[in-house]
Amino acid sequence: HPHLRGDYTFENFVIGENNSFAANAAIAIAKNPGTSYNPCLIYGGVGLGKTHLVQSIGNAAHMNFDAFKVVYVTSETFTNEFIQAIKDGKNAQFKSRYRNVDLLLIDDIQFLQGKDQTQEELFHTFNALYDANKQMVFTCDRPVSELKNLTARLQSRFERGLNVDLQPPNFETRYAILKRKIEEKGVDISDEVITLICNRITTNVRDLEAALTKLIAYADLLNKRVTLEIAEQQLKDVFNNTRTGNISIDVIQKVVADHYSLSHNDMRGKKRTKAIAFPRQIAMYIVREITEYSTTEVGLAFGGRDHTTVMHACQRVESRMKTDSALEPTIQQLIRSIKEYGT
Ligand code: ADP
Ligand code: MG
Numbered sequence: 001h002p003h004l005r006g007d008y009t010f011e012n013f014v015i016g017e018n019n020s021f022a023a024n025a026a027i028a029i030a031k032n033p034g035t036s037y038n039p040c041l042i043y044g045g046v047g048l049g050k051t052h053l054v055q056s057i058g059n060a061a062h063m064n065f066d067a068f069k070v071v072y073v074t075s076e077t078f079t080n081e082f083i084q085a086i087k088d089g090k091n092a093q094f095k096s097r098y099r100n101v102d103l104l105l106i107d108d109i110q111f112l113q114g115k116d117q118t119q120e121e122l123f124h125t126f127n128a129l130y131d132a133n134k135q136m137v138f139t140c141d142r143p144v145s146e147l148k149n150l151t152a153r154l155q156s157r158f159e160r161g162l163n164v165d166l167q168p169p170n171f172e173t174r175y176a177i178l179k180r181k182i183e184e185k186g187v188d189i190s191d192e193v194i195t196l197i198c199n200r201i202t203t204n205v206r207d208l209e210a211a212l213t214k215l216i217a218y219a220d221l222l223n224k225r226v227t228l229e230i231a232e233q234q235l236k237d238v239f240n241n242t243r244t245g246n247i248s249i250d251v252i253q254k255v256v257a258d259h260y261s262l263s264h265n266d267m268r269g270k271k272r273t274k275a276i277a278f279p280r281q282i283a284m285y286i287v288r289e290i291t292e293y294s295t296t297e298v299g300l301a302f303g304g305r306d307h308t309t310v311m312h313a314c315q316r317v318e319s320r321m322k323t324d325s326a327l328e329p330t331i332q333q334l335i336r337s338i339k340e341y342g343t
Pocket of ligand 2: 052107
């Protein structure tokens, strides 16, 4: 199938407790599209397998049903094609392309934010397919409720049906994913090196795979065995740059509090004086930048605040960075200190 990667299959997808709900929903959909779980929306952070899973649905449905029409697009491609169709006066072709499918897979719907006309078009596409009992599966990098600049009626369509999330994999699942890859390629990477990678890259399967790929290339090109020392050395930058979900909110609060001469409790307390409120917002912003905690979890860790408070804090910090050129370097320095904390 032209739009689908052949290796994004259920067979190649390792199921762990972090993704079993989503994976089983996807498998069920591929067996019985357009019935129980329509639409389905899979959400979760970057590199957790959203694209792999939706494409697996497409690949499996293609195998299961004759002449089954599958369309897979990212929401960006959908937007671009729509704009192009308007320019070329080919609206009708665009509509019929998307309304005559058995299975529509749209990846990364967060890119539809603020694109009102595209949202309008998708809304009508949705209704046409829904009424015809055609299956739709969407992915998003966050829960739909956290999207901004999305029309209420399209939001309600996305929230209809089943919304399931992908969580970061636990150690065993990370290990199983790498083991699978190593066996597939028939390469010799020791278990202690796999353990190192799995300990240091905790939240992003793409980073996990990239680390392994680098070591395999190293072994292959230099014809050397990858020792633990070599792995540490070669993956230094990968380890430093991965979104490290194992950094605790506590550590972030402590480092930021320390920098602004505040107490750890100030971060979680109710005081709203400027001297406390802004550092607290910076800490929330950093948590969102370098960990996978949801805004709800972050709010709870900051004294039981609402998730909208966290979203507001992040916006506040972002807009301050635009006017205060010293802020971004400060935040980068804080992030470095946080990552070095306790090492
Ligand atoms: P997302 O779309 O959520 O950013 P991807 O689907 O692109 O993530 O996944 C990133 C990489 O990790 C892909 O190469 C994918 O095959 C792999 N991957 C993610 N989860 C798993 C899993 N459970 N088992 C095997 N490979 C996985
Ligand atoms: Mg993706």
